[in-house]
Amino acid sequence: MSTEEHLKLANIIKEARQEKGYSASELARRAGLQPSTVTRIEAAQLQHPQPETLIVIAHALEKPTSDLFACLNWLPKEQLPSFTPYLRAKYADLPEQVLEKLENHVAKVVRRYGYETNGPEPGQDEF
Known part of the structure; x- marks a missing residue:
């Protein structure tokens, strides 16, 4: 993943979390993750987030998983x-x-x- 992709992912998750009024710890709790995982993703420090991690985060934020996958170029353009x-x-x-x-x-x-x-x-x- 490029730095730009890391930053896109970080911004999408952080903005969605803030819109919901969740702290990073609350998002982690709702997603069943360690708070440090959410913090590292939002700081664009997690080099290779697992698809399963992004799926549970998207679910906790009530966002389509495809939004997170698309910003990482995990969905081929021809499938969009x-x-x-x-x-x-x-x-x-x-x-x-x-x-x-x-x-x-x-x-x-x-x-x-x-x-x-x-x-x-x-x-x-x-x-």
Whole structure:
């Protein structure tokens, strides 16, 4: 794992923990871990966290495990959903016009950087 990946993971976990109002010790208790494990992950000091550790942390924080795995690049890009199906599944209760605005805004931003929201990444489909 790169330093950047360690920091992403640390920030996601720490922010989610703080949103829940948990101390690091409380998160560790809820996840069935040693407090030092949570502290080391949040300090980006744990070099190779075990998938099982991240699963119990995600569960204790009521976050999708895939959020933690994705920030570590443990999910191949081709296994991630494209934006539109993800948005509609995740936020199905939003009004249709709000979903359309979000889709259009994201499509505009990512096109500016050479991507398509529902297609291959640049260079991915060239021979």
